[in-house]
Amino acid sequence: MRLLLQSFIRVGRKEPFRKSSHWVPCSQVSGMRGYASESDITASAMVYSNYGQPSQVLKWHSYRLPALTPDTVHVKFLASPINPADVNMIQGAYPIKPTFQELGDDKVAVGGNEGLAEVIAVGENVKTLKKGDQVVMASTGYGTWRTHAAGSPNDFQLLPKVNDDNKISLIQKATITVNPCTAYRMLKDFVDLKPGDYVIQNAANSAVGQAVIQIAKAWNLRTINVVRNRLNIDELRQSLTDLGATHVVTDEELGKAESKKQIKSWFAEKSPLLGLNCVGGKAATEMARYLGNHGHYVTYGAMSRQPLSLPASLLIFKDVHFHGFWVSKWAEKHTPEERYAMFEDILELMSQGKLQEPKWRKVNWEEETMKQAVDQGISGFGSGKQIILF
Known part of the structure; x- marks a missing residue:
C-alpha cells in the first residue's frame, strides 16, 4: 500500500501523530532522497503505528497531499464504512496485514x-x-479512513455507470465491495443455479444474508433463511420476507422432527444444492443435512466461534462438497475487467431497486467520534452499519 504520507518525515518530537509535530518534505532533510513536492491539498487520516484497541492506537493526522505526477492520481473520499474486518486489522487479528510505511523512526498505516x-x-x-x-x-488494506489519497491508478477500481445511475445512493456504492460482492459470488460461482432452485443459508439477517435474499429473488431463486430465535422473531421474519425471502426459520426449528417435515415439503424432491454458512456450530451442521446429492456447502464466516462438524454420511453417500470463501481472496485472483463486470451487474440491480441500501448511521469525521465508532465496530450493529461521510 502506498500511503499518502510517504513524501514527508517528522522532525523533532518522537510522538508522530500529535498535531503539533513538524513535518517537512524529505528534500529538506540532509541525505534524504525521493523528494516529491507537496500539493495545495491538506488531507487528514486516522492512522496507527501499532496493533491494539482502536481507541488506544488510532491517531488523527493532517498533512499536505503529495503533488500529482504524470503516473499518479488524486482522489477525494466521499464515504467509508466501519466494518468488523477493519477493527480486526487494527487489532492485528485479521489474516491480511496492512503495510506500515516508514516515516523517519515510525511506521504507520491508514x-x-x-x-x-x-x-x-x-x-x-x-x-x-x-x-x-x-x-x-x-x-484490501489500502486505507480508506482519510479525506484524500495520492497513488497509482492500479490502487483504484473504476465503478461503471449503469442505466439510472442516479438512483444508486452514495451509501450503496461505498458499501459495495464486501457484502454485495460476497453474496453475488457465492450465488454465482459454486452451483449452476436455475430459476426456481432453492438456496439455504444461515445468518440470513446479516448484511451478506440480506444481499443473498435480494439477489436470489432478482434471479428467480428461492431461499430458506435461518436466523437465531429471539423475542422479536415475528418482526424479523416479516422484514426478511419483505426483502424477498421465500421462507424464514429459526436454527432451533432446523433440528426438530415436526419442523423438518415441513421444511422438506417446501422443496419436495428438489433439495437445495447450495448452502451458505456464516455461523458454524451445531445448527450449521444441521443445515448441511438439507442439501441434496452433489450439493455445495460454502462457509464464509464463523460468527458462533464454534467448529463446523461434518457428518461422514454427507461426504460418502451424498457427495456434498464443502468450500470456504473469502471475497478478498477472490479479488486478488481476478482481473480489473472481471471485477468491473461484477460491479456492473450489482449496480444494475441497485439501480432497478432490487438491491436496497443497507441500514446505516452517520459517523462524523472527527478524532474522538471516530475512535468511539471504531471501538463499537464489532458489537454496535443494532442501529445499522456505521458509515463515515467526509
Missing part, C-alpha cells in the same frame, strides 16, 4: 478497507481513469 472516492486529478500518462470517475479500492 485504517479502513472499504469506501467510495472520486477522482479529482490525473497525471498526463494515466489513461484508465479520468477526473470525475468514482472508484473503490482495488485491494
Whole structure:
C-alpha cells in the first residue's frame, strides 16, 4: 500500500501523530532522497503505528497531499464504512496485514478497507481513469479512513455507470465491495443455479444474508433463511420476507422432527444444492443435512466461534462438497475487467431497486467520534452499519 504520507518525515518530537509535530518534505532533510513536492491539498487520516484497541492506537493526522505526477492520481473520499474486518486489522487479528510505511523512526498505516472516492486529478500518462470517475479500492488494506489519497491508478477500481445511475445512493456504492460482492459470488460461482432452485443459508439477517435474499429473488431463486430465535422473531421474519425471502426459520426449528417435515415439503424432491454458512456450530451442521446429492456447502464466516462438524454420511453417500470463501481472496485472483463486470451487474440491480441500501448511521469525521465508532465496530450493529461521510 502506498500511503499518502510517504513524501514527508517528522522532525523533532518522537510522538508522530500529535498535531503539533513538524513535518517537512524529505528534500529538506540532509541525505534524504525521493523528494516529491507537496500539493495545495491538506488531507487528514486516522492512522496507527501499532496493533491494539482502536481507541488506544488510532491517531488523527493532517498533512499536505503529495503533488500529482504524470503516473499518479488524486482522489477525494466521499464515504467509508466501519466494518468488523477493519477493527480486526487494527487489532492485528485479521489474516491480511496492512503495510506500515516508514516515516523517519515510525511506521504507520491508514485504517479502513472499504469506501467510495472520486477522482479529482490525473497525471498526463494515466489513461484508465479520468477526473470525475468514482472508484473503490482495488485491494484490501489500502486505507480508506482519510479525506484524500495520492497513488497509482492500479490502487483504484473504476465503478461503471449503469442505466439510472442516479438512483444508486452514495451509501450503496461505498458499501459495495464486501457484502454485495460476497453474496453475488457465492450465488454465482459454486452451483449452476436455475430459476426456481432453492438456496439455504444461515445468518440470513446479516448484511451478506440480506444481499443473498435480494439477489436470489432478482434471479428467480428461492431461499430458506435461518436466523437465531429471539423475542422479536415475528418482526424479523416479516422484514426478511419483505426483502424477498421465500421462507424464514429459526436454527432451533432446523433440528426438530415436526419442523423438518415441513421444511422438506417446501422443496419436495428438489433439495437445495447450495448452502451458505456464516455461523458454524451445531445448527450449521444441521443445515448441511438439507442439501441434496452433489450439493455445495460454502462457509464464509464463523460468527458462533464454534467448529463446523461434518457428518461422514454427507461426504460418502451424498457427495456434498464443502468450500470456504473469502471475497478478498477472490479479488486478488481476478482481473480489473472481471471485477468491473461484477460491479456492473450489482449496480444494475441497485439501480432497478432490487438491491436496497443497507441500514446505516452517520459517523462524523472527527478524532474522538471516530475512535468511539471504531471501538463499537464489532458489537454496535443494532442501529445499522456505521458509515463515515467526509
